[in-house]
Amino acid sequence: xxxxxxxxxxxxxxxxxxxxxxxxxxxxxxxxxxxxxxxxxxxxxxxxxxxxxxxxxxxxxxxxxxxxxxxxxxxxxxxxxxxxxxxxxxxxxxxxxxxxxxxxxxxxxxxxxxxxxxxxxxxxxxxxxxxxxxxxxxxxxxxxxxxxxxxxxxxxxxxxxxxxxxxxxxxxxxxxxxxxxxxxxxxxxxxxxxxxxxxxxxxxxxxxxxxxxxxxxxxxxxxxxxxxxxxxxxxxxxxxxxxxxxxxxxxxxxxxxxxxxxxxxxxxxxxxxxxxxxxxxxxxxxxxxxxxxxxxxxxxxxxxxxxxxxxxxxxxxxxxxxxxxxxxxxxxxxxxxxxxxxxxxxxxxxxxxxxxxxxxxxxxxxxxxxxxxxxxxxxxxxxxxxxxxxxxxxxxxxxxxxxxxxxxxxxxxxxxxxxxxxxxxxxxxxxx
Numbered sequence: 001x002x003x004x005x006x007x008x009x010x011x012x013x014x015x016x017x018x019x020x021x022x023x024x025x026x027x028x029x030x031x032x033x034x035x036x037x038x039x040x041x042x043x044x045x046x047x048x049x050x051x052x053x054x055x056x057x058x059x060x061x062x063x064x065x066x067x068x069x070x071x072x073x074x075x076x077x078x079x080x081x082x083x084x085x086x087x088x089x090x091x092x093x094x095x096x097x098x099x100x101x102x103x104x105x106x107x108x109x110x111x112x113x114x115x116x117x118x119x120x121x122x123x124x125x126x127x128x129x130x131x132x133x134x135x136x137x138x139x140x141x142x143x144x145x146x147x148x149x150x151x152x153x154x155x156x157x158x159x160x161x162x163x164x165x166x167x168x169x170x171x172x173x174x175x176x177x178x179x180x181x182x183x184x185x186x187x188x189x190x191x192x193x194x195x196x197x198x199x200x201x202x203x204x205x206x207x208x209x210x211x212x213x214x215x216x217x218x219x220x221x222x223x224x225x226x227x228x229x230x231x232x233x234x235x236x237x238x239x240x241x242x243x244x245x246x247x248x249x250x251x252x253x254x255x256x257x258x259x260x261x262x263x264x265x266x267x268x269x270x271x272x273x274x275x276x277x278x279x280x281x282x283x284x285x286x287x288x289x290x291x292x293x294x295x296x297x298x299x300x301x302x303x304x305x306x307x308x309x310x311x312x313x314x315x316x317x318x319x320x321x322x323x324x325x326x327x328x329x330x331x332x333x334x335x336x337x338x339x340x341x342x343x344x345x346x347x348x349x350x351x352x353x354x355x356x357x358x359x360x361x362x363x364x365x366x367x368x369x370x371x372x373x374x375x376x377x378x379x380x381x382x383x384x385x386x387x388x389x390x391x392x393x394x395x396x397x398x399x400x401x402x403x404x405x406x407x408x409x410x411x412x413x414x415x416x417x418x419x420x421x422x423x424x425x426x427x428x429x430x431x432x
Contacts, residue, residue, distance in 0.1 A: 026352045026368035031399045034371050035072060036080050038396045041378030042068065043087050045389065050090030054387035059098050059124040060132040064393035066091045066139035071402045074146045092143060092156075095136055099124055099159030099174070102202075104184040109237075113183035115229040118164040121181035121202075122174060128200045130185065134214025137178050138221040144171055145224045151175075172227055179222050182215035183234050187241075194256075197241035209245050209253040209266075212238075213273025216280035217331060220404055235281040242277055250307075251300025267317040268308055269325040271301050275332030276404065298336060302344050305329055309347040309362075313383050320349065320369050323383055323391035326398065330366065335404040339363040363401070370395050 042065050046052060052061040069088050073079060104113045104121040113121075125132020144151045154168035164173040185202025187194045197207025198215050216238065219230045247258045252266035253274035260266045275298065278284055284298035305319070313322035319329055337344050342361045351360035352368040374380055380395045382388040 026364060026371045027355050028358075030353075030371050031367055032077050032080065034374050035396050035399050036082070037374065037378030038380070038392050038399075039069060039072060039079065039082065039084065039378075042389065042392055042396075043082075043084055046087055046090065050092075050094030052389040052393075054382070054389045055385070057125050057128065057132050059095060060135040061387075061389050061393075062091050062094055063124075063132075063135040063137075063139045064390050066095065067142060067402070068393040068396040068400075070139065070142045070146050070148055071397055072400050073148070075400055088143075088148060092139075092149075095124070095139065096155055096157040096159060096174075099162060100126065100129075101159060101162045101177075102181070104177075104180045107184060107186070107188055109188040111183075111188075111231070111233045113180050115180055115183070115231065116164075116173070116176050118173070118177070120162065120164050120177050121184055122159060122162060122177045123181045123202070129202065130182075130198045130200055130211050131214050133178060133181060134218045137175070137218030140171070140175055140178065141218075141221040141225050141228075144175070151225055151227065172225065175222055175225055176228055179219055179228060179230055182219060183231070186215070186234055186237055188237065193244050195240040195244075196237040197245070206256070207241055207245075209255045209270040210273065212241060212245070213270075213276050213328065213331075216273075216277045217404065220276070220280050220335065235283075238277055238281050239283050242274065242281065242283060246274060246297065246301065251297060251302075251304040253301070264316055267325065268305060268311065268319045268322070269316070269328040271304050272325070272328035272330070272332035275301050275336050276328075279332075279335035279404070302333070302337070305333070306345050306347050309345060309365075310349050315384070321373070321383070323380070323386040323394055326366065327394035330363075330398045330402075331404045333362055334402070339401055363398075366398055370399055 042052070046065075050062070051058045052065050055061050066088065069084050069091070099122045102121050102123060103119055105119055106112050123129040123133045124136045143149045149171050151172040152170055154170055155174060158169050162169060164177060181202060182198070185198055187197050187199070187205060187207050189195055189205075192205070194205070194207035197212040199206050199208055199211055219234070222228050223230050245253050245258055247254060247266060250266075251271070253270040254266050255261040255264040255270065278298050278301075309319055311318050312320055313325070318325050320326070333345070340361065342359055345362035348360060348362070348365040349369065351364040352372070354360065354364060358364060370380070378392075379388045380391040382391045
C-alpha cells in the first residue's frame with residue numbers, strides 16, 4: 001500500500017474490457033494462456049531503461065515484474081516459446097542501478113545487523129523504502145535460486161557508492177546487505193507496542209500492519225539463497241508485533257493498533273500479511289515464548305479471510321479484484337496451508353471448469369477469478385494505489401503458483417504444466 005503519492009493513469013474495473021470468453025474457465029491450459037498474455041503485456045510495456053513505473057515507485061513495479069518473469073521461467077512450460085532474457089537482463093540492471101547503500105551495525109537492542117561484516121545495507125524507494133525493498137528482494141533472491149544468475153558472480157551493475165569489500169561486489173553480497181537493511185530497520189525497545197515490526201522507513205521507532213509484511217516476505221525469499229544469514233533474533237522480535245497487531249475479536253490484523261487506525265480499517269491485505277509473518281517466524285502466537293495474551297492465532301486469521309473471501313475492493317479493504325489484497329492473501333495462505341488445502345476456505349465464489357482430478361479450493365477459486373477478469377490486452381486492471389503493471393505482475397505470480405518460502409518445492413514446479421495428467425500425482429503431494 002503506497003500512501004504518500006497520488007498515482008496517475010490507474011485503471012478501473014470496467015466490465016467491458018474483461019475477457020468474457022473465459023468466464024467459468026480455469027483449467028491449467030487456460031491459466032497458462034493467461035500467464036503468457038500477461039508476460040507479453042509486461043514485456044511490451046517495459047521502459048527503455050528496463051523499468052516499469054506506473055505507481056511512481058519504479059523499483060517496486062520493476063521488482064514485481066521481475067519476479068513474475070523469473071518465477072514463470074522455473075515452471076514446466078517456462079516462457080512457452082517466448083524469449084524474455086533481454087527483458088529480465090534490463091530489469092535486473094535497472095534495479096541494481098538504483099540501490100542506495102547505507103550504514104548498518106549494532107542495533108539499539110544490542111543485536112548485530114551487519115551479518116557479513118562490511119557495515120553496509122542496501123535499500124530502494126526513498127520515503128517508503130521498506131515497502132519497495134520488500135518488492136525488490138524477492139526478485140533478486142529468485143534470480144539466484146532460479147539460476148538466472150550465480151550468487152558468486154560479480155554484479156553487472158553496481159549501485160552507486162556500493163563497495164562491500166575490496167573485490168567486485170557479488171550477488172550474494174547485495175542480497176545479504178539487503179537483508180541487513182531489514183535487520184537494522186526493525187523496531188526495537190521493551191515496552192514499545194510496535195516492537196518487532198517495521199514502518200515505511202528503517203528505524204523509525206514504530207510499525208504498521210501493512211508495511212511489516214514486506215521484510216518478512218523478502219527474507220522468506222532470501223533464505224533460499226545459499227549462505228544468506230537471516231538470524232533467529234529478527235524472527236523472535238517479530239513475534240512481539242504479531243502478538244500485538246492481531247485483533248482478538250475477529251482474527252484480522254490492524255494497521256497501527258489491533259482495531260485499525262484513523263480510517264484505515266483492518267483488512268484482508270493486512271491479515272494475509274500477518275500470515276506471512278507467522279510463516280516467516282514459524283509462530284502462530286498461541287503459547288509461544290512471546291505470547292502476550294493469547295490473541296495471535298493463525299486459525300483466527302484464516303477464518304477472517306474466509307468470512308471476507310468474496311468481498312470486492314473498497315479502498316484499503318477487499319479480496320476479489322483488489323490487486324494488493326489478493327497478492328497479500330495469496331502469500332499468506334500459500335505459505336501456511338499450501339495450494340491444495342480444501343478445508344480452510346469454504347466461502348468460495350466458484351472455481352469454474354477444472355481439469356480431471358482437480359478440486360475446487362481457495363487457489364482454484366482465485367485462479368478462476370483471474371482468468372475470467374483478464375483484459376484483452378493481457379493486463380489486469382489496477383485499483384487506486386496499485387496500478388495495472390503491479391496488478392498484472394502479482395496476478396501472474398498467483399496463477400503460476402509462486403512458492404513463498406525458503407525452499408522451492410519440486411511439486412510446486414509442476415503446478416502449471418499444461419494439464420499433463422502425469423504431473424497431477426506429484427502436485428497432490430504439495431501439502432503443508
